[in-house]
Amino acid sequence: MAERIRRERTTHAVEQVETTELTTPRAATIDYDALLDEIDEVLQGNAEDYVRSFVQKGGQ
Amino acid sequence: MLGIETEYGISAPERPEISVDLLAAAVVAHCTVPSTGDETWSEATFIDDLHNRMLGNGGRFYVDHAHPEYCTPETTTALDATLYDASGEAIVARAAAAASEEVGARIAIFKNNTDxxxxxxxxxxxxxxxxxxxxxxxxxxxxxxxxxxxxxxxxxxxxxxxxxxxxxxxxxxxxxxxxxxxxxxxxxxxxxxxxxxxxxxxxxxxxxxxxxxxxxxxxxxxxxxxxxxxxxxxxxxxxxxxxxxxxxxxxxxxxxxxxxxxxxxxxxxxxxxxxxxxxxxxxxxxxxxxxxxxxxxxxxxxxxxxxxxxxxxxxxxxxxxxxxxxxxxxxxxxxxxxxxxxxxxxxxxxELGPASVFERVRAQGNFDLLADAAIEAAVIEPPSDTRAWLRGTLVQTLGRSLISAGWESATLRGSTGRLRTIGMGEPLNHTRATHGDLLAGARGADAVADRLAR
Structure with missing residues (x-):
């Protein structure tokens, strides 16, 4: 049977500041801005054509 | 007992004119792991078997509604089912890479449910x-x-x-x-x-x-x-x-x-x-x-x-x-x-593969539960504690003498040409614990069928 990898959850030191407004997402661990820098090419291409050309047959 | 099946999305992003039917068929036909329908397979099987394979890990890989679909083998725990689901990602991604060369266009595979x-x-x-x-x-x-x-x-x-x-x-x-x-x-x-x-x-x-x-x-x-x-x-x-x-x-x-x-x-x-x-x-x-x-x-x-x-x-x-x-x-x-x-x-x-934005997110999070080595082993090996063990073992060892395999039975061809069907109706039977010793050392369809008939 499979075994689960055991590791401490990576939790950035998120201050226990109460967030009252949800306008800005507060991720526990994900640095979205750094991530967006890395994937700039995905954001700059012709997204319209890319999305439209992904046509699937309906399935189950 | 449980399992999970996934119809993957598919496309050739640089060649959108290629039909998804052709792409899905090409991916399953280029399965890179032990399976029914591979090159050691009997000449007596139907061409459709290229697109409907039972795998050496006990799962199934097939074309359904113009999607490559992977179904895990039967498992007894949610963690094992998760493991075999992860292995399925690897199996489908590798088949897509092999098919891409054949088709001459990059085939991308998507683990989602909508376009x-x-x-x-x-x-x-x-x-x-x-x-x-x-x-x-x-x-x-x-x-x-x-x-x-x-x-x-x-x-x-x-x-x-x-x-x-x-x-x-x-x-x-x-x-x-x-x-x-x-x-x-x-x-x-x-x-x-x-x-x-x-x-x-x-x-x-x-x-x-x-x-x-x-x-x-x-x-x-x-x-x-x-x-x-x-x-x-x-x-x-x-x-x-x-x-x-x-x-x-x-x-x-x-x-x-x-x-x-x-x-x-x-x-x-x-x-x-x-x-x-x-x-x-x-x-x-x-x-x-x-x-x-x-x-x-x-x-x-x-x-x-x-x-x-x-x-x-x-x-x-x-x-x-x-x-x-x-x-x-x-x-x-x-x-x-x-x-x-x-x-x-x-x-x-x-999208499966290193280009996916999910891979960047994954690197920062706690999404993974399973070691890469365990996933890799489950690409090949069946779970030991369900009938998937016998199915996977037969697929891996019998080659062309395995005429057909399904969830509930398998048909073997012995040396005289006689066909013998093995019933595996009970999902928690035909495990390594119940049949491992019995089949140890058995070589060829005759020996396997004789021992299973005992």
């Missing part, structure tokens, strides 16, 4: 349930559970109308029914147990999403299996929803996880309230239900975190992490909900 044109394709969970459990009891409790589990297990979906927690909720139109491609129901009534019918049902859950997060896949399978055991034991409280389809849509569209939905008895509860009540009932009977402590603690932690602030689950749950990414991208690009760049990010999330 931007209104088509949906499934990720189906299967759970074994005792036949004596009254079906109506299953329907009532399973409906409530499946509708309210969306914040725990949704894969997230970008639509022109905004962000949804799940890929599938928008495609469900009925409460119960047998269909899976039209008028899809919340509770599917397909009656194909693939096991002795007098004793077993197979509960076929079609509402779920294809998760990238192993944590979410495991939570989904572990909690659902536990709920079904609780239904068998009849220990769940009455939480029947007044209008399950309306509640499904409300919860699907509510990223705060706080929307209240009416129950049949007049109460109004949030999805998390309902999950908490179910969790309490299950915890009370944890010993009797043989509840996995990891599943209980993950379930509790996710419910607590979602209640406090859904973003606390951004390191584990698909929809939360995806929504964070989409919101950050929308802010940077000054993009509205219908912007194609956001839809493209959603597609990239689902």
């Amino acid at each position: 931007a044109h209104g088509n949906s394709y499934g990720t189906h969970e299967n759970y074994q349930l005792t036949r004596e459990t009254p079906w109506q009891r299953v329907v009532v409790h399973l409906t409530t559970f499946l509708v309210t589990r969306q914040p725990l297990v949704g894969a997230g979906r970008v639509t022109p109308d905004g962000f949804h927690l799940t890929q599938r909720a928008g495609y469900l139109e009925a409460l119960t029914g047998i269909e899976t491609t039209i008028r899809r129901p919340i509770v599917n009534t397909r009656a194909e147990p693939h096991a002795p019918r007098a004793r077993w049902r197979r509960v076929h859950v079609i509402v779920g999403d294809a998760n990238r997060s192993q944590f979410a896949t495991h939570l989904k399978l572990g909690v659902t299996a536990l709920i079904l055991r609780a239904v068998e034991a009849d220990v769940l409280p009455d939480l029947a929803l007044a209008d399950p389809l309306a509640a499904l849509r409300t919860i699907d569209a509510d990223a705060t996880c706080r929307a209240l939905v009416p129950l049949a008895d007049g109460r109004r509860l949030s999805a998390l309230d309902v999950q908490e009540a179910l969790l309490e009932a299950v915890r009370t009977h944890a010993d009797r239900l043989a509840a996995d402590p990891d599943v209980l603690s993950d379930w509790q932690a996710v419910v607590d975190d979602l209640r406090a602030d859904p973003d606390r689950c951004a390191d584990r749950l698909d929809w939360v992490a995806k929504r964070g990414l989409i919101q950050a991208a929308a802010a940077r690009l000054d993009a509205g909900p219908g912007d194609a760049r956001l839809a493209r990010l959603d597609l990239s999330w689902a």
Whole structure:
């Protein structure tokens, strides 16, 4: 049977500041801005054509 | 016992004119792991066997509705099912890479359930349930559970109308029914147990999403299996929803996880309230239900975190992490909900391989539960404790003398040409424990069939 990898959850030191407004997402661990820098090419291409050309047959 | 099957999305992004039928067929035909239908396969088999393979790991890889579909072998734990689901990603991705060379175009594989044109394709969970459990009891409790589990297990979906927690909720139109491609129901009534019918049902859950997060896949399978055991034991409280389809849509569209939905008895509860009540009932009977402590603690932690602030689950749950990414991208690009760049990010999330944005998110989070080495082993080896062990062993060892293989039987051709069918009706029989010694050292179809006939 499979075994689960055991590791401490990576939790950035998120201050226990109460967030009252949800306008800005507060991720526990994900640095979205750094991530967006890395994937700039995905954001700059012709997204319209890319999305439209992904046509699937309906399935189950 | 349980398993999970996934219809993968497929495209040739640089060659959109190539039909998805051809792509799906090419991918399954180029399976790179031991399977029926490979080059050692009998010349007597049909060409269709190239597109319908039983695998050496006991699973199945086939073409369905112009999608490559992978089904895990039968497993006894949610973690094993998650392991084989992860192995399936590797199997499909490698077949796609091999097929890309043959087709002369890069074939991309997507673990999702929707395109931007209104088509949906499934990720189906299967759970074994005792036949004596009254079906109506299953329907009532399973409906409530499946509708309210969306914040725990949704894969997230970008639509022109905004962000949804799940890929599938928008495609469900009925409460119960047998269909899976039209008028899809919340509770599917397909009656194909693939096991002795007098004793077993197979509960076929079609509402779920294809998760990238192993944590979410495991939570989904572990909690659902536990709920079904609780239904068998009849220990769940009455939480029947007044209008399950309306509640499904409300919860699907509510990223705060706080929307209240009416129950049949007049109460109004949030999805998390309902999950908490179910969790309490299950915890009370944890010993009797043989509840996995990891599943209980993950379930509790996710419910607590979602209640406090859904973003606390951004390191584990698909929809939360995806929504964070989409919101950050929308802010940077000054993009509205219908912007194609956001839809493209959603597609990239689902794509298998290093180019996926999910790989960047995965590197920062706690989505993975399984070691790469274990996943790699499960690409090849079957689980040891179900009949998948025998199926996988036969596929790996018999080559062309294995004439056909299915969930419940296999047919061997002996040296005289005589065909011999081996029944494997009982899913928990024909395991390494029950048949490993018997088959040790048996070489060839004659020896295998003789020993299994004892």
